[in-house]
Amino acid sequence: MLGIGVLGCGRIGAMHAANIAAHPRAHVAAVYDINPAAAQAVSDETGAPVMASAAEVFTSPDVDAVLIATATDTHADLLEQAIAAGKPVLCEKPIDLSLARVDRCAAAIAHTTLPVQIGFVRRFDPGHRAVFEAVRDGTIGELHQLIITSRDPGFPPEAYLEKSGGILRDMTIHDFDMARYILGQEPTRVFAVGSRLIAPNLMNALDDEDTITVVMTTASGKQAILINSREATYGYDQRVEAFGSLGMAVSENRRPHHMVLSGSTFTDHAAPLLNFFIERYREAFDAEIDAFVDAVENGSPVGVSYNDGRQALVLAEAALKSLQDGRIVDVSEIG
Amino acid sequence: MLGIGVLGCGRIGAMHAANIAAHPRAHVAAVYDINPAAAQAVSDETGAPVMASAAEVFTSPDVDAVLIATATDTHADLLEQAIAAGKPVLCEKPIDLSLARVDRCAAAIAHTTLPVQIGFVRRFDPGHRAVFEAVRDGTIGELHQLIITSRDPGFPPEAYLEKSGGILRDMTIHDFDMARYILGQEPTRVFAVGSRLIAPNLMNALDDEDTITVVMTTASGKQAILINSREATYGYDQRVEAFGSLGMAVSENRRPHHMVLSGSTFTDHAAPLLNFFIERYREAFDAEIDAFVDAVENGSPVGVSYNDGRQALVLAEAALKSLQDGRIVDVSEIG
Amino acid sequence: MLGIGVLGCGRIGAMHAANIAAHPRAHVAAVYDINPAAAQAVSDETGAPVMASAAEVFTSPDVDAVLIATATDTHADLLEQAIAAGKPVLCEKPIDLSLARVDRCAAAIAHTTLPVQIGFVRRFDPGHRAVFEAVRDGTIGELHQLIITSRDPGFPPEAYLEKSGGILRDMTIHDFDMARYILGQEPTRVFAVGSRLIAPNLMNALDDEDTITVVMTTASGKQAILINSREATYGYDQRVEAFGSLGMAVSENRRPHHMVLSGSTFTDHAAPLLNFFIERYREAFDAEIDAFVDAVENGSPVGVSYNDGRQALVLAEAALKSLQDGRIVDVSEIG
Amino acid sequence: MLGIGVLGCGRIGAMHAANIAAHPRAHVAAVYDINPAAAQAVSDETGAPVMASAAEVFTSPDVDAVLIATATDTHADLLEQAIAAGKPVLCEKPIDLSLARVDRCAAAIAHTTLPVQIGFVRRFDPGHRAVFEAVRDGTIGELHQLIITSRDPGFPPEAYLEKSGGILRDMTIHDFDMARYILGQEPTRVFAVGSRLIAPNLMNALDDEDTITVVMTTASGKQAILINSREATYGYDQRVEAFGSLGMAVSENRRPHHMVLSGSTFTDHAAPLLNFFIERYREAFDAEIDAFVDAVENGSPVGVSYNDGRQALVLAEAALKSLQDGRIVDVSEIG
The missing domain is CATH 3.40.50.720 (NAD(P)-binding Rossmann-like Domain)
Structure with a gap:
């Protein structure tokens, strides 16, 4: 033990x-x-x-x-x-x-x-991991486009936002990591747009964004698109779509139960999405501990390395620069 | 022409x-x-x-x-x-x-x-036909259980019911035919239960049922279950499930469009089902004419034979006797 | 504690x-x-x-x-x-x-x-429970038809079958309980058909069935249909469909993850179903313990009473008699 | 007539x-x-x-x-x-x-x-139109993000590509129009990335792209993301997702039939997507003619105006400039 x-x-x-x-x-x-x-x-x-x-x-x-x-x-x-x-x-x-x-x-x-492992827990999600494997084992051929949708179920408290480092460093950072994980290569160019649509006054006060789209490309032309919002009314929207030369693998959303309802004006009405990360990524949090225990006990590689933690931050910095300058940023400009 | x-x-x-x-x-x-x-x-x-x-x-x-x-x-x-x-x-x-x-x-x-072709149009539905083919070509192995759900979107007019011959002869008869089509062998025993749940007074007056379940078996033990209702609020519910030794093929319901909605209390809320048979079986009605034209012009077999028309009625008679007598009926009792 | x-x-x-x-x-x-x-x-x-x-x-x-x-x-x-x-x-x-x-x-x-609680764990499944609630709270109006599909993912060992009491007492018994739970009233008539399709020799030796359909009705005419197989290749098939005067509630199957794959000959190919009951009913087993702890500590009603345990067995006996006699059995014949 | x-x-x-x-x-x-x-x-x-x-x-x-x-x-x-x-x-x-x-x-x-009507047929698709209506009638609140996925089922012939005007003018142009239709306001800034992943030699010869992502924003900060590929093995991938302050509306893909298959290694395996535009947009082509007949006979507004045709081209020009210059382009630079 x-x-x-x-x-x-x-x-x-x-x-x-x-x-x-x-x-x-x-x-x-x-x-x-x-x-x-x-x-x-x-x-x-x-x-x-x-x-x-x-x-x-x-x-x-x-x-x-x-x-x-x-x-x-x-x-x-x-x-x-x-x-x-x-x-x-x-x-x-x-x-x-x-x-x-x-x-x-x-x-x-x-x-x-x-062993030093960084807590990018989403790599351990069974659905996201199955996408990763479908890319790695060639099931979908060469990866061409990767679309990661990540929307939080409710706007965070102001106190949190004041210290979060901004949406790119606190929220999109998970998607930068997921993109690197599934791409299997480093993005070299980053473009970001941010909007202040949910809480514009607060965003203005904090000079932050609540709605984000990031487009990244790798040297070989693979495209990664990250889509974020601070508030989705229907729950915690967490999807990964990998499109390749032979097919597509999609990690879909999850709900707390599988009852669907039909009535006089609708069919297959399902429950809101699992809310929030502790529920949605429950198996992933367990698997993250598993991987760490394995790394310590058996010397197996950690699931997420220190460098993974660093590179996600580099991409966040590049995206922030893109936002600020209104231009494409070469990742090499950052570090 | x-x-x-x-x-x-x-x-x-x-x-x-x-x-x-x-x-x-x-x-x-x-x-x-x-x-x-x-x-x-x-x-x-x-x-x-x-x-x-x-x-x-x-x-x-x-x-x-x-x-x-x-x-x-x-x-x-x-x-x-x-x-x-x-x-x-x-x-x-x-x-x-x-x-x-x-x-x-x-x-x-x-x-x-x-050529004499009988109008059991559902045999020509692309989804139901794909189930038929998955059974015939062995994709799901040996067929064990067949479940046919067929519910009308709205209660029919009284005038129609008075002349329909009863639910088994007018509505379930489609499912008797679908069962024979997919089973590929004759049911030999029939058991039916009927209930008067939607319009009990009218059903009592007509000595008819508005809610039906029929169970049939073949000599080799295959089971067919037919599930009917005169009124489904969510549209025209038309499903066929074939379960076999190697897998399952299901013909699912259809909607007029594929927009799904998510909001604060639900996700993936879809439109009511296509309503009614003219819409739902539009491609099937076209294919039925196609098959008839082929039979006349090229001598190809009609899609649904006179005997198919007769045998569906035999099963309806057997089911009616089962309802009336409260017992399993051997199809050979009917004819 | x-x-x-x-x-x-x-x-x-x-x-x-x-x-x-x-x-x-x-x-x-x-x-x-x-x-x-x-x-x-x-x-x-x-x-x-x-x-x-x-x-x-x-x-x-x-x-x-x-x-x-x-x-x-x-x-x-x-x-x-x-x-x-x-x-x-x-x-x-x-x-x-x-x-x-x-x-x-x-x-x-x-x-x-x-407190005496019987282990019908499926009552605690979040999806099945949501169906129960949609029936109880009137969301789907008056219940007309209840369809319970329950198929095991793999044929059980012979040693198990020899002592199980037969499929009706060991497997269908869960569905008898689920039917009573959702119907909210006692079935009064039972009809069963059994087939020996998966392992006919063994079934003949044991005088047991491997494929079962049961139809039950209540005094008011509600219909419950139970559909069982000892072996579904695609996993542990566990569905509950409640159809009523205002709509339908369906508890759908569950998978270990939510990745779906599309390729040149298919789309939305998903993983096999969760396999087996320990995985599929994990939350339910937890909630069952919860309910028992509540009953002991707070005197709240047990989730499943001794009488619930008895009545499921009565229905299994009635279904067995139906199988043996080839007729509808009045539950009052059993006890 | x-x-x-x-x-x-x-x-x-x-x-x-x-x-x-x-x-x-x-x-x-x-x-x-x-x-x-x-x-x-x-x-x-x-x-x-x-x-x-x-x-x-x-x-x-x-x-x-x-x-x-x-x-x-x-x-x-x-x-x-x-x-x-x-x-x-x-x-x-x-x-x-x-x-x-x-x-x-x-x-x-x-x-x-x-009346002069331009043939952007997708506006008439029942699913896409239902998304449009969910945006217009406030069902999803204020629109924040619009994601349009549009992938062709097979690479076009070289002869076609030589005269098409490039992917942005021939393929993405539909998505520029769809974006304008659903946004209900003009994009003001355009950013595009293009890749040559499917047929790099041919793309180099033609100085064209086969894989495209475009991000556009409106003056109020709404974000539109267009995702294109010349070749999806699984069929004609046509989706529209509108995300807003109160929910999300998604127009999903369509298949030629609704049979899904489960076997020992998979469940709910569906058919490839409808292929190609004549099949996929069949109802839309009919509705397009309908709208035109109405415009001529009754003076109702054409479904898609000359200016709609022009503005889609303006956005294509802006995206092309973005590709060529590697920067965000203000739509006002184009015209």
Whole structure:
């Protein structure tokens, strides 16, 4: 049983802790949060001891690996400390909102052979993964166009938006990663348009967008199209369409149940989509822990590497520059 | 161009006349109806001359074949007269409500080699036909269970019900034929239950049912289940499911368009089903004419034989006896 | 935390034990199996102590309630003993294969006010439950026809079939319960046909059927149609269709993921169905434990009562008699 | 009965002629093609006289209106001549490949009040139209994102590509029109990427693209995304998705029948998509003629105006410039 120390006991950290507790080959070995009550709540659920500091987690002999789910601006520091303490790390995305900080962290941990996995959980979704496999194994031939639709079910709180780093770094970043995962090659050019349609006043105040389309191309001409909205009334809209020379693979939306209704004015009326990511990506969150446990125990490759975390941020930066300058941006301009 | 005389210019006759008029290898050569205005209306649409009697149609040199779409109780007489006059016949179902009359008609035309096709149009539906083919070509292996759902979109007028011969002879008869078509063998035992749920008073007055389930088995144990209702609010529900040792083929419902809507309480809300048979079986009605023209011109087998018309009625009789006696009925009891 | 003693550590017992262990308000307090190795394996997973006998479980102060998942022929004895020992019971279906034994057990526990819940897990499936609710709340108006399709993904082992009590008592029994659940009234007449299509030699040897259709009616004329097969190549086919005066509610099949593929000869090719009941009814098994915990802790009604367990068996007996006698059977003939 | 003269009897002209012939309020009054055999073939089907020149059609007293389906480079000339002759015109798209020529033609016919309808047939598709209505009537609230997927089922012949004016003017032009139709406002900025993935050598030779993505925005920030490919193995992929503040409306693909198959490795395997535009947009072609007949007979607005034809070309020009310059193009740069 791999003992995992959980750093950060907010909504996502608590969910990870519960998943680890239920995992057949892992258990929660320690919990920490700057808010002791949050740590205590997770301790009550999992039986894991509350620690007084992250440092205490890193030095605990019961802790074989750590999961970092703290505030974004602490990720890189904690990641460096964990590696320094010899602990494998599963770190929530993003590594940091600053590419410079991400690169300093990369330098600081460059020597390590310990597993470092970044939390792009969607790679582990069974449907999205089946698309990935249909591309990789040639089922759809050569990939030509990749369309990723990602719309949140409800507008986020203002407090969240103020610290998110903007829609490209907080929301589209999942789609940048998904695009890289399925393309199997790096986008080289990025074009983005953003609109302020849902909450224009707030978006103006924050200089952010609530509705995004990004088009990326690779050197060989593959096209990736990312379609985002902060608010879809019908639920959490999460689709991936891969179109290739031999066919098409589509990961479709999911609902909480499969009852459909017909009446005098309609047929096959289904439930709203699963809402929200904890429900929609439940199996994926489990599989993410699985992959991390495998990496630590068996030395198998982590599902999502540090560099994957970096490159998604590079694309977000390129898209932001495209938005700001109103032009196509070469990814090489960013880093 | 095959000249077809149309006998009966009611709703179905008029529809057939229009289809014949638009057919590349056929035209309407004459029209007749006991109601001259109805005949005139079809004449106006098609340019075909109105004839004063069925006999005049049968003797017209311009008439190569006839379509009988008159009142049910005239079908057998007209069919006999047409054959006597040397005209191939496409006769709407049912041949007659009386099995004895059907058998007398069979005897009267026994000598003929002229094509006689009965109007079980659903055999020509592209979806149902694809199920048939998936059974015949072994795609689903040995057929084990066949489920036919057939529900009308709205309760028929009382005047219609009074003359229909009852739900088994007027509505389920299509499903008896579809079952025989797909089973590829004769049902030997029939069990039926009927309920009076939609219009119980009227059903009691007519001693008829508005909701029917029939279970039939073949000698080899294949099971066919027919599910009928006189009124489905969501449209004309027409499905065929064939389950076999290697898989399942299902002919699904059809809608007038493919727009689906999602909103705050639902997703993928589709339009009501195509309503009614003229719309739903439009391609099938065309293909039925096609098959008849082929039979007349090329001697290919008619799509639905006189015996098919008879056997569907036999099953309806068996089901009626099952309803009346509250027991399983051997088809051999009927004839 | 409710301490639940698990009796029977085979496939189903072990699954229940894992679900109880992961349940936020329950834990496994003791395990027992006639095969000590099976009990030990569940003990290893859950940390619960292995007990030497069922009696030891019933008398353990740590055991607040028991789950009976032993061989069918021990259910009634253990249920009586558990109630005698003052323990609430969640008992896997069927209570017993003999209606007489079920009724003796009923008499033996007649005095108790302890919760006794029978394991008809499908009532807890979110899709099936949504159909139930669409019927109960009037969304589809008056229920007219209920069609339950239930096909297993693979033929069971011969050893299982020898002790199952026959397809009606072991497989269709779930559908008898589902029919009663959704109808909201008792079927009064039962008709069944059985065929031996998949493994005819074995079925002949066992005098059992592998392919079943049952039609039941209620006093008011509602029709329920149960469609079973022991083997569907495409997975575990589990559908419920409720057709009523205002519309239709259908609980559709489920797949392990939502990727669909299109190629040069097909579109929207989806994965085989979830296979088998542990996967397909995962949420339902959780909700079943939930309902039992609620019943024990809060006195809420059990989701499925002892009488529900009895009545499903009565319908199975009626269907068996229908098969044997080749006639409609009045449920009142059975008991 | 409106007498329509058909100019151009190639594949599309012949199809239109057949539709006109079957139309209840119109007939083919004359046919003309530079290839007399082609004209004769349509004459044989419709009974309409073959004319020796377009001029003869324009002056025929039997011709109340004309349909122009000749080679693209003759459209504008014929349109001017028809208007000069006082005949209402239904002209196939595009008006011309040159915006200058389109504008000269506009000037030449500026004085007329005769109906001039351009053949953007997809506006008449029942599914796409239902999306349009869901946007117009507020069902999905304010439109935020519009995604139009349009992929041809097979790569066109080289001879066609050489004269098509390039993918943006020949294929995407339908989507530019669909975008304008559903947006209900003019796109103001256009960005396009093109790739040569299917037939790179031929595309290089022609300096054309086979895979296209276009992103357009309106002044208010609505986003339209057009996704094209010259070759989808699974059929003619034609989808429209409108996402708005209250929900989403999607016009889905269509198949020739509704049979779905399940087997040991898959479920719900459907037929390839309807292939090609004559099949897929059959109802739309009928409705297009309907709208034109209405415009001529009743003075109702044409379904697609001359200006609609022009504006689609403007967007194609803007997209081409975007491709060539690798930048966002303001539509005002074009005209």
